[in-house]
Amino acid sequence: xxxxxxxxxxxxxxxxxxxxxxxxxxxxxxxxxxxxxxxxxxxxxxxxxxxxxxxxxxxxxxxxxxxxxxxxxxxxxxxxxxxxxxxxxxxxxxxxxxxxxxxxxxxxxxxxxxxxxxxxxxxxxxxxxxxxxxxxxxxxxxxxxxxxxxxxxxxxxxxxxxxxxxxxxxxxxxxxxxxxxxxxxxxxxxxxx
Ligand code: URA
Numbered sequence: 001x002x003x004x005x006x007x008x009x010x011x012x013x014x015x016x017x018x019x020x021x022x023x024x025x026x027x028x029x030x031x032x033x034x035x036x037x038x039x040x041x042x043x044x045x046x047x048x049x050x051x052x053x054x055x056x057x058x059x060x061x062x063x064x065x066x067x068x069x070x071x072x073x074x075x076x077x078x079x080x081x082x083x084x085x086x087x088x089x090x091x092x093x094x095x096x097x098x099x100x101x102x103x104x105x106x107x108x109x110x111x112x113x114x115x116x117x118x119x120x121x122x123x124x125x126x127x128x129x130x131x132x133x134x135x136x137x138x139x140x141x142x143x144x145x146x147x148x149x150x151x152x153x154x155x156x157x158x159x160x161x162x163x164x165x166x167x168x169x170x171x172x173x174x175x176x177x178x179x180x181x182x183x184x185x186x187x188x189x190x191x192x193x
Contacts, residue, residue, distance in 0.1 A: 003036045003115055010111045011055035014088055022089035028055030032084040032112065034077055039193050040186075042066075043109070044085045045127040045160065046097050052090035057083050060159040064134060066124075069161070073187035084112055087130045102131055117151040119193050120186060125160030133157070139162035144182040146189075154189065158182050 001009075011031045016182075017023050023091045030047035033056050034145050050060040058066050058077075067077050075081060087105040109131070113121075123129045132155060133147055142157045149155035159179050167175045 003038075006115045007032070007036055007112065010115070017088075017105075017108075020089075020101045022087070022101055024089060025092065026056045026073050026089040027052045028038050029088050030055055030057050030085060030090070031088055031108075032082060033057050034082045035079060036082050036116055037080055038082075038116050038118050039123070040060040040075070040080060040120045041084070041113075041116060042122040042124055043132065044083065044124045045083050046087045046094075047052075047090040048094050049090070057085055058161075061165060065161040065164060069183055072180070075187065075190070077185060081114075082116060082118065084109065087126050097127060102127075103181055106131075113150050118153055120189060121149045121153050121155040122186065123157040125158075125163070129157045138164075143178065144185065156182065156186060166180055 011029070014031055015029050017029075026027075028158045030051045044057060047057065048060055048062075051057055057063070070077055070081060077083065086109060087101050088108055089105075091097055091101065121132070123132050129135070129139055129142065132149070133142070135142065139157055139159060143159055145156065159175050159182075164176050164179060170176045
């Protein structure tokens with residue numbers, strides 16, 4: 001089986017999932033986007049309103065900003081990055097996923113990681129951070145640092161684009177400026193792989 005076929009198989013199982021109540025309220029499952037590029041994977045939080053409607057991650061304003069951030073270092077979201085979320089169904093009112101929802105969905109994220117075996121994993125925001133790294137430190141403390149990830153990967157926590165949308169400054173030291181440094185570092189390592 002190819003990687004695409006393996007992922008498709010997991011997606012089809014996920015489409016039938018009712019392991020938590022979000023399976024009953026979703027419009028669409030939001031499994032992933034982008035080519036299954038094993039060099040770079042981004043894990044976000046959870047689908048929001050537009051993602052739930054369209055069945056694709058990061059299609060709202062936060063997603064548009066993410067596109068711009070990656071484009072600024074020559075990376076295309078469709079070609080170069082496999083994007084998924086910590087949980088695959090939308091929580092009501094876009095609240096943070098509950099621990100039991102993350103637990104119920106974990107096997108699907110683990111399957112995506114196991115099939116893809118990405119070399120770089122970006123943990124986008126605190127939900128992805130706390131799901132993948134055993135830390136009590138906040139995203140502002142650990143963003144931009146490399147950590148050992150599964151299957152010999154390197155993981156870097158980065159700010160969530162929704163946070164950047166609320167913090168408009170691009171001055172040196174601002175969240176947007178820091179994100180720009182982080183993405184340049186990601187691209188540097190990406191080019192070495
Ligand atoms: N925020 C996320 O973390 N994921 C999405 O898919 C959309 C918004």
